[in-house]
Amino acid sequence: MKAKAFALALLALSSCARIYQVSLGADEVELFYREAEVRGYNLRDHDLIVKPGTLSGNTIGLCQLGGGPPTVTIDAEFWDTADADEREVLVFHELGHCLLDRPHVDDHLAIMSSYLLSSSYYAANKTALIDELFR
Numbered sequence: 001m002k003a004k005a006f007a008l009a010l011l012a013l014s015s016c017a018r019i020y021q022v023s024l025g026a027d028e029v030e031l032f033y034r035e036a037e038v039r040g041y042n043l044r045d046h047d048l049i050v051k052p053g054t055l056s057g058n059t060i061g062l063c064q065l066g067g068g069p070p071t072v073t074i075d076a077e078f079w080d081t082a083d084a085d086e087r088e089v090l091v092f093h094e095l096g097h098c099l100l101d102r103p104h105v106d107d108h109l110a111i112m113s114s115y116l117l118s119s120s121y122y123a124a125n126k127t128a129l130i131d132e133l134f135r
């Protein structure tokens, strides 16, 4: 009986511990949390894994939900050649899926478009684009 109680307590503990493993894009993820907070969201308690990988075709980012912690895979080759704004919009897009549950939108000029925004457009319209992401 004692052993059983201990196992249950351990289970409860492990289900409360946050899983946070961000091995690339940590600055962009932090910025996403801050933009969320400015708009009244606290997403820091969510589990999150962000890791580099090799994605096929022209896919540069992937969010996987269900069965485990929300997991973002970023194409490592793209990441290495991307500029700061491209990295930011990619991480914001994937976290839009993984933490905000947002699907793709038809609008090509939105963070949740299936196509990566150009860094110049993103830089020039950042506040409005991020407002729309958290709407």
Ligand SMILES: [Zn+2]
Pocket (backbone or CB within 6 Å): 093, 094, 097, 104, 113, 114
């Ligand atoms: Zn997407």
